[in-house]
Amino acid sequence: MTRLTVLIGDDEPMIREALSEVLAAEPDLDVVAIACDAEESIALAVRHEPAVAILDMRMPGGGAHAAREIRNRSPRTRIMAFSAYGDARSVEEMGRAGVTEYVLKGVPNRDIVAAVRRVAAGAA
Amino acid sequence: MADADRDLHLLVQSVVDYSIFMLDPDGYIVSWNEGAQRINGYTAKEIIGSHFSVFFPPEDVASGKPEWELMTATSEGRVEDEGWRVRKDGTRFWANVIITPLFGETGELRGFGKVTRDRTQHRMAEHALRESEERFRLLVQSVVDYAIFMLDTEGHIVSWNAGAQRIKGYRADEIVGSHFSVFYPPEDVASGKPDRELEIAVVEGRLEDEGWRVRKDGTRFWANVIITALFDETGRLRGFGKVTRDLTERRMAERTLDERGRLLAHLVQAQEMERRRIAWDVHDDTIQSMVAVGMRLQLLASRLPPEHAATVERLDEAVSSAVQRLRGLTFRLRPPGLDGDGLAQAVDGYLAQAISGTGLTYTFTHDLLREPPPESAITIFRILQEALTNVRKHAMATSVSVSMNAVDHGVLVRVVDDGVGLAQPVERLAGRDHFGLLEMRERAETAGGWWSVSGRQGEGTTVMFWVPALMYGESGVS
Numbered sequence: 001m002t003r004l005t006v007l008i009g010d011d012e013p014m015i016r017e018a019l020s021e022v023l024a025a026e027p028d029l030d031v032v033a034i035a036c037d038a039e040e041s042i043a044l045a046v047r048h049e050p051a052v053a054i055l056d057m058r059m060p061g062g063g064a065h066a067a068r069e070i071r072n073r074s075p076r077t078r079i080m081a082f083s084a085y086g087d088a089r090s091v092e093e094m095g096r097a098g099v100t101e102y103v104l105k106g107v108p109n110r111d112i113v114a115a116v117r118r119v120a121a122g123a124a
Numbered sequence: 125m126a127d128a129d130r131d132l133h134l135l136v137q138s139v140v141d142y143s144i145f146m147l148d149p150d151g152y153i154v155s156w157n158e159g160a161q162r163i164n165g166y167t168a169k170e171i172i173g174s175h176f177s178v179f180f181p182p183e184d185v186a187s188g189k190p191e192w193e194l195m196t197a198t199s200e201g202r203v204e205d206e207g208w209r210v211r212k213d214g215t216r217f218w219a220n221v222i223i224t225p226l227f228g229e230t231g232e233l234r235g236f237g238k239v240t241r242d243r244t245q246h247r248m249a250e251h252a253l254r255e256s257e258e259r260f261r262l263l264v265q266s267v268v269d270y271a272i273f274m275l276d277t278e279g280h281i282v283s284w285n286a287g288a289q290r291i292k293g294y295r296a297d298e299i300v301g302s303h304f305s306v307f308y309p310p311e312d313v314a315s316g317k318p319d320r321e322l323e324i325a326v327v328e329g330r331l332e333d334e335g336w337r338v339r340k341d342g343t344r345f346w347a348n349v350i351i352t353a354l355f356d357e358t359g360r361l362r363g364f365g366k367v368t369r370d371l372t373e374r375r376m377a378e379r380t381l382d383e384r385g386r387l388l389a390h391l392v393q394a395q396e397m398e399r400r401r402i403a404w405d406v407h408d409d410t411i412q413s414m415v416a417v418g419m420r421l422q423l424l425a426s427r428l429p430p431e432h433a434a435t436v437e438r439l440d441e442a443v444s445s446a447v448q449r450l451r452g453l454t455f456r457l458r459p460p461g462l463d464g465d466g467l468a469q470a471v472d473g474y475l476a477q478a479i480s481g482t483g484l485t486y487t488f489t490h491d492l493l494r495e496p497p498p499e500s501a502i503t504i505f506r507i508l509q510e511a512l513t514n515v516r517k518h519a520m521a522t523s524v525s526v527s528m529n530a531v532d533h534g535v536l537v538r539v540v541d542d543g544v545g546l547a548q549p550v551e552r553l554a555g556r557d558h559f560g561l562l563e564m565r566e567r568a569e570t571a572g573g574w575w576s577v578s579g580r581q582g583e584g585t586t587v588m589f590w591v592p593a594l595m596y597g598e599s600g601v602s
Contacts, residue, residue: 012408014416022419025426058408084411089465089473105415106447109422 004120007033007048009041009066010056010082015105019054019082022109029116038066045070050077051120055099057083057090067097078119082112143240146226149233151176151194163219163242165212176238179209181216197223197236206243218247271368274354277361279304279322291347291370293340304366307337309344309576325351325364334371336574342588343536344574346372372532376592379572388570392499403458411450418443456509467501467535468492468528471508475526478509482516490528496535496593503571503591504528504535510560511539511587519543519585534573534592541586545579564589 006023008031010016016034023029033044038061045053053070057063067079080101081094091102101119103112136144136157143160145153152175156168164171164179171178177190184190184207197203202224209219220241226234264272264285271288273281280303284296292299292307299306305318312318312335325331330352337347352365379385421440425433459474468490479486496504508526515524521543529536561577568575568589579585 012412012416014413015419018416018419018423021423025423084407084415105412106418106444106451109419 003028003030004052004116005030005032005048005050006116007031007035007041007045007050007053007077009035009038009044009053009059009063011036011059012056015056019112022112023116026113029113037061038063038069041066042069042073045074045077049074052116053077053079054082054116055079057081057085057094064093064097064099067094067099071098078122080115080119141241143238143242145238147176147194147236147238149235151190151236154235160240163211163217163240164209170212179219179240181208181210184208193221193223194236198225198233201225209240217242218244269369271366273366275304275322275351275364275366277363279318279364282363288368291339291345291368292337298340307368309336309338309574310578312336321349321351322353322364325353326361329353337368338576342576342578342586343531343590344576345370345532346375376533376572376594379592385572388572389497389499392502392571396498396502399457403454406450406457407454411447411454414443414447414450418447459505459509466495467504470501470505471526471528474505474509475512478512478516479524484516484521485523487523487525488527489525492528492530492535496591500535500571500591500593503567503573504537507564507567507575507589507591508537508539510564514560514587515539515541515543515585521584530593531590532592533594534590536590537588539587540584542584545581545583545585546577547581 006029008016008019008023010019013036016036020031020034023031032048032050035041035044037059041053041055041059041061053067055063055066055070059066063081063083067081070077070079078101079097079099080103081099082103082105083090083094084105086104094102100122101115103115138158140159140162142157143163144157145160146155148154153172156166156172160171161167175190177185180190193203193205202222205219205221205223207219207221208216209221210216220243222239224237224239226237228234266286268287268290270285271291272285273288274283276282281300284294284300288299289295303318305313308318321331321333330350333347333349333351335347335349336344337349338344348369348371350367352367354362354365356362418440421436421443425436425440428436455477459470459477465473471490472488475486475488495501512524512526515521519541521541524539524541527538564587565575568591571591573589573591575587575589577585577587
């Protein structure tokens, strides 16, 4: 079984750690990088070329900006938004940055994991 | 001649205010007095023996009026006439004429007595009065800047003018006969204000008041009202005169200039900033922490034996539903959109998010061409939000329509639902459960506007409010 590599970009330490643990508990997922802002997310994505980048919408530097840069500079990486904001404007903004999977913070862990696999599958 | 007859003759001779003379049966003048000389201009010598038709204008002579008067007097016993007569110098005067036939003891016609008064002055005065009354009536009728109308002693409307129609929206045939309390907001009617104003006007003679009044379409205007009690000569109350001006624009212009308006704008914005700060804090700190706790609880549950896992799962559910409620709170505190997109879009977005999933359908229309100042936008949004919360919680409606229109340099908002309506007047509803009603009214009135709710039981509810939307320092008078 090929393991899916995952990057996490979020400025909230508690979320970063919890998410990292949730993903690490899955046998097929491998968290390869953890960033706390947009620039770090871009840099680490370029270095690791993860299968999936999970980006917070409102981290410093902007989730949408990070999404655009990563799509340019690591084209094989698929992107999933993980956001505390579910309003139409935020979803639209990420949509314009090419993000199709938008997961609201607070959904059950299994939904997060399923979304990561779905995004990765879309890459195949 | 007896003494009495002589005295009477003297009296008739010397009366100057009445022309009194006799005609023979054919209409020839046989006597003359002082008054006749004064009024007609002829001396006795000049006129005795002439036919009395010399006093008539040629057109009356041509139409046979002198003869007709004598015939009528003979057959009827008397004739009275008012009309133009001609003086010796050719000028005319307005005469009141009474001709009485004089019969002898055996019933034969002896002649006629003729009494004439010069009523020219009187007629002119009467004419002038009538003209001035007519002009005044026309003036009152056509004045459009003031509503000027009359009430009977009970307060029912008995007259109406163009200004009243313009300012209040009713035509005369729609409003005459109604009680003038229809112009007052329900809260003023409930407190007995209309009757109190009439009572004061009776005691003091007049009453002046400024306040909100209601137009036919339910919207309000800021009115200056003067009620004057009208008494007749005997001191009896005949009714009231009411003069009303629409000062909405002037009041707004003053408010945008005064310190209060400026402070209010600050206050509304400061309150909004505080709300935003709380929303951010709850959102970025509290909710994120609780989300992380929930994720860890789920992880923990998956690693525990089933008997313990269930407890932890319930804990996670509690955390998750608390997160939902906090999300609702932050949404109410700071709905997305009010920051940058403008009022109409913020309302549109709010409706989409707040109404979806409630089983309600909604429509939203607006004709705002420019963005209201921020404090007005916030006030409007907050009242609207509260009105929609009431629709969701209390109305049991299936649809709600929201409209925003630019009216009187402000924004008029209507929220109309098809729900259960109001069980009782709003004054009695404003208890614990309907605290929001008071808050809505307070917000609107603090901003210098007004707020109203209407809707009988079973007929749906309409919340209508208006908030001025002038930039600070801008003039409201266009």
